[in-house]
Amino acid sequence: MRRIAVVEDEVFVREELCSILSKGGYTVETVTDFEHAAKILLEMAPDLAILDINLPETSGFQICQELKSKSSIPVLVLTSRDQAKDELEAFELGADEFLNKPCRKERLLARVSNILKRFEGRSNLIEGQGFLLDSQTYTLYVNNTSVILPKNQGKLLVALLAGGADMVTTEDLCTALWGTTEFIDENALQVNITRLKKTMTSLEMPQRIVAVRGLGYRLENEVSQDATAQKDTARTDEVTT
Amino acid sequence: MRRIAVVEDEVFVREELCSILSKGGYTVETVTDFEHAAKILLEMAPDLAILDINLPETSGFQICQELKSKSSIPVLVLTSRDQAKDELEAFELGADEFLNKPCRKERLLARVSNILKRFEGRSNLIEGQGFLLDSQTYTLYVNNTSVILPKNQGKLLVALLAGGADMVTTEDLCTALWGTTEFIDENALQVNITRLKKTMTSLEMPQRIVAVRGLGYRLENEVSQDATAQKDTARTDEVTT
DNA sequence: AATAACACTTACAGTCGTTGTAAGGATTTG
DNA sequence: CAAATCCTTACAACGACTGTAAGTGTTATT
CATH class of the missing domain: 1.10.10.10 (Winged helix-like DNA-binding domain superfamily/Winged helix DNA-binding domain)
Structure with a gap:
């Protein structure tokens, strides 16, 4: 089964994400040590990492950048703001997908399956x-x-x-x-x-x-x-x- | 220079798209014969096809499906409606990206460059x-x-x-x-x-x-x-x- | 400027994987 | 059952890749 790592500080949103993804047939693991998130993710080596942008001790951007420079783990970036700036920056740092946080269940799952399919067999x-x-x-x-x-x-x-x-x-x-x-x-x-x-x-x-x-x-x-x-x-x- | 094909019926939106893409450094070609759009696109063999969903004589879905079954041309789907249904369907039919039509210039260009980068070197x-x-x-x-x-x-x-x-x-x-x-x-x-x-x-x-x-x-x-x-x-x- | 240490180039023969050939066995068709 | 067609296996020829060797070019230090 595909393993997805979720990096999100707001408890409610995190639980919601986990719930949706679990029902969608994925194994979900959460990361709450945001300071060392990149290292932890590298060790976890999930099939996909879902990153929030606004995190307490660090930025999702930084995590994304570090992750992408040392691995080819697919990254889906979440943001609560509908600002194109975030999206642009996320893309530049190597994010593979982008999604606004108030988001319907189906859209999330569609994006996730799309991104996973895209990276299928290219893990090496x-x-x-x-x-x-x-x-x-x-x-x-x-x-x-x-x-x-x-x-x-x-x-x-x-x-x-x-x-x-x-x-x-x-x-x-x-x-x-x-x-x-x-x-x-x-x-x-x-x-x-x-x-x-x-x-x-x-x-x-x-x-x-x-x-x-x-x-x-x-x-x-x-x-x-x-x-x-x-x-x-x-x-x-x-x-x- | 990268060639992008635009399939969009509303004149104003089409012109706007072409303008943005041209300024973004792409060669833009438009398709207005929607009935045979898929065939035309196959002959054009652009680096990217941007499809509207709501077209007069046919649906962007059909075009997407036909295109994807006979080529590996990247497809970016546009829709004016913010319905998750469209997005799901587009993904299922093989679309590679999705964008709501009232969209900022930067976001469009970011998505386009992302998708092109993604398919870079994989044209074969x-x-x-x-x-x-x-x-x-x-x-x-x-x-x-x-x-x-x-x-x-x-x-x-x-x-x-x-x-x-x-x-x-x-x-x-x-x-x-x-x-x-x-x-x-x-x-x-x-x-x-x-x-x-x-x-x-x-x-x-x-x-x-x-x-x-x-x-x-x-x-x-x-x-x-x-x-x-x-x-x-x-x-x-x-x-x- | 000379020398020593190091880096680069070239050619050649051994090795391994791929290919076409050949011969014989298995399967389907009538 | 017989004929046609398809499948399998083994083998030698060929080509690409590799390590060896010897020689040339470059850099740094005195």
């Missing part, structure tokens, strides 16, 4: 900057095409994506490739890195692999100045609420 | 009964896992899916595999069919490949007594001809 898709990667088959979706990466290149890209923008050590990459760091010529890793680089550039992907001398490698966005700027403005908006 | 995903197939890489998504089909099995499955529930001739299958029906041992086709069957059953897919004696093959849903009934009638039909 990792989101990169401008591309998707299937961590099982290493099928890569970029620029309206799809390519199957050779296994080693796929493993490397998964390992690099797991590190986000941070560096990944050569040991980690070796273990990702062969399960062990022993008895392996380090040149083999370099060759595989080179091959991945070549396919990435040939696909015109917006990310590059950069060597960190003596330590490892990391992914780097091609045009990374705008991204940080947007991030900052989004933060200031949150403060005003 | 074919929907089967309970599974998805990438027609480029032949990556198959079933039961929360993904598998890469060998090229020949992928080609066969694509060809069979193109036929829907109808039969596909052996010639068509041969051309799908080798581009020509000449000089090919028909046994080779059978071997490949057998292999595809084996992988389909091993993946517990809800569809089966059924041979149509002397003519070709077709896909059949597993749990549908109607299908077997059709099978029998189909056979008798063949004999009587």
Whole structure:
């Protein structure tokens, strides 16, 4: 049965949501520790997270952002206000659906089943900057095409994506490739890195692999100045609420 | 630039939509022949179709259904009424998003960009009964896992899916595999069919490949007594001809 | 500027999965 | 029962991917 996590502070609304979802045939789990909601959700790994925007100690936006940066759990955002601003912001932060809180039972269930169906079978898709990667088959979706990466290149890209923008050590990459760091010529890793680089550039992907001398490698966005700027403005908006 | 097709009868609303979308950076094309809207949309093959529900000669529901059964073009449904009924029906018919018509500019654009982003790079995903197939890489998504089909099995499955529930001739299958029906041992086709069957059953897919004696093959849903009934009638039909 | 350490490139042969062929067995049709 | 058709299995050829090896390019430090 599909597991849905509900993050909502108002008791009445929360009970109502749980009731509707339970009757709809879902297993419902609630999160009330809003401060650590993102971490808890990551551990729960539900099939869907329903987030309220107005929470006491934190904002649903923050939770959404953190959740989306570290997983591909579908997120449905609730808000009691009918403001387009919230919706816009939620979408920018990676929310997958949006719903105004005074909402009929049928509409909620429709949205939920829609979102679940949409993510069905794609639980192993990792989101990169401008591309998707299937961590099982290493099928890569970029620029309206799809390519199957050779296994080693796929493993490397998964390992690099797991590190986000941070560096990944050569040991980690070796273990990702062969399960062990022993008895392996380090040149083999370099060759595989080179091959991945070549396919990435040939696909015109917006990310590059950069060597960190003596330590490892990391992914780097091609045009990374705008991204940080947007991030900052989004933060200031949150403060005003 | 992304192309959006707008199907809306009220002139004022249509102009407003076009204006907003144009300013949003999209190429907009309108459809006013509502009776043949589905066919026209299939030929246009836009990146997104925006459908009104209340149309003079037909219903947006019908268009949506026909469109979704023959393509994977994203559909955004508009309605002027705030009835959950419409939304439910639209979702059931495969609509990907839903929006009430008195709607702010920002919300429309947010929804549009969201839906486009969602379908980005997945334009070559074919929907089967309970599974998805990438027609480029032949990556198959079933039961929360993904598998890469060998090229020949992928080609066969694509060809069979193109036929829907109808039969596909052996010639068509041969051309799908080798581009020509000449000089090919028909046994080779059978071997490949057998292999595809084996992988389909091993993946517990809800569809089966059924041979149509002397003519070709077709896909059949597993749990549908109607299908077997059709099978029998189909056979008798063949004999009587 | 020279050297050492590190990163990159290229070519080649071994390995593994996929494919077509062939032969024989199973099923359906009349 | 016989003929046609479909199915199964095994096997060798082919191609893609991989690790090895050797050599070239780059960076940092003295």
